[in-house]
Amino acid sequence: MVVAAVLMFTISTFDLAVMLDYTIRSIVYNDPRTSRKFSGIANWWGLTEFCNFVVQSFLGDAILIYRCYVVWSRRKYLVGPAMLTSTTGIICGISAAILGTTAFHQTNSGKDLTPLITSMLVLTTVTNFSTSALIVYRIWNVRKESSRYRFTVSESHRQDPLVKAMRAIVEAGLLYSMSLLVMVILYSLGHHAQVPVSRMIVQIIGITFNLVITRTAYSRDESYATSSIIIYPLRAVTINTEVLVARDSPSEGEK
Numbered sequence: 001m002v003v004a005a006v007l008m009f010t011i012s013t014f015d016l017a018v019m020l021d022y023t024i025r026s027i028v029y030n031d032p033r034t035s036r037k038f039s040g041i042a043n044w045w046g047l048t049e050f051c052n053f054v055v056q057s058f059l060g061d062a063i064l065i066y067r068c069y070v071v072w073s074r075r076k077y078l079v080g081p082a083m084l085t086s087t088t089g090i091i092c093g094i095s096a097a098i099l100g101t102t103a104f105h106q107t108n109s110g111k112d113l114t115p116l117i118t119s120m121l122v123l124t125t126v127t128n129f130s131t132s133a134l135i136v137y138r139i140w141n142v143r144k145e146s147s148r149y150r151f152t153v154s155e156s157h158r159q160d161p162l163v164k165a166m167r168a169i170v171e172a173g174l175l176y177s178m179s180l181l182v183m184v185i186l187y188s189l190g191h192h193a194q195v196p197v198s199r200m201i202v203q204i205i206g207i208t209f210n211l212v213i214t215r216t217a218y219s220r221d222e223s224y225a226t227s228s229i230i231i232y233p234l235r236a237v238t239i240n241t242e243v244l245v246a247r248d249s250p251s252e253g254e255k
Helices: 003-029 044-071 076-102 109-149 163-189 194-218
Strands: 150-153 225-228
Touching: 003 044, 003 150, 044 076, 044 109, 044 194, 076 109, 109 163, 163 194
Parallel strands: none
Antiparallel strands: 150 225
8 A cells, every 4th residue: 555655646746747847838938849739649748648647547446446355355256347347448548558659740649549548538437436336335234234233332323434434435436436437528528628637637546545544544532432242132140159157166165
C-alpha cells in the first residue's frame, strides 16, 4: 500500500507538471504546437498525459481487485472477470499510446484511436463498479451474519466499523465510477471538457485510494465500544457449599 501510494503521488505530480507546462506554453508563449490541430494525443503533452492516465488507471484497478480478492478470502474465481476487463482495458490503452506515437504528426490520429480509448474507459468503469459492488456486498453479508453474535454500545449504527467501511467504499467507488462515466460521455461527444476531466480523474484515482484507508483506519480516540459475545439461554445454577469445622481435641484436664 505504501508503494502504491508513492507511485500514485509521483504520477499525479508529474501529470500536474506536464499540464502546467502545456498551459504556460499555450497562454504565455503562444506555442503553435498547442493549437487545436495538435490536440488530443498527437503531441507530446497529450501523449504524456494519456500515458499517465493509463498507468494511474492500471494502479487503481490493480489495488481495487486486490482488495476484493482479500475481502473475499482470496477466491480467485470471483476476481477473474474483473482481472479480464481490467487487463483488456489496459491493453487498449497501451495500444492507443503506441499508435499515438507512430501517428505523432497526424491530425486525424484521434479519430483512429477513438474505439481503443472508448473501450479502455468503458472497461475501466465496469471493473471499478463490479469490484466495488462485490466488496460492499461481502462486508454487508458478514455484518448481517455476525449481528446475531455481537452487540454495539453506541449512539447510532454510523459508528459501526463495518458500516463505516461500506460507506467509504461506496463513496470512493461512486466518485471514481461517475468521473469515468462523465469522461466516456464527453469523449464520445468530442467535447473539449474531456481534457480537464481526464486530468481530474488522474488525481481522483489517488484520492479514492487514500479515502478508503483514512476512513476505515482504526483510531483509539473513537468514542464507540464494540463487544462480541455468544448469547446462551439463561439457566438456574445451583451452588453447593460445604463447611468443614476443625477443632482441637480436648486435653486430659478438660476430660
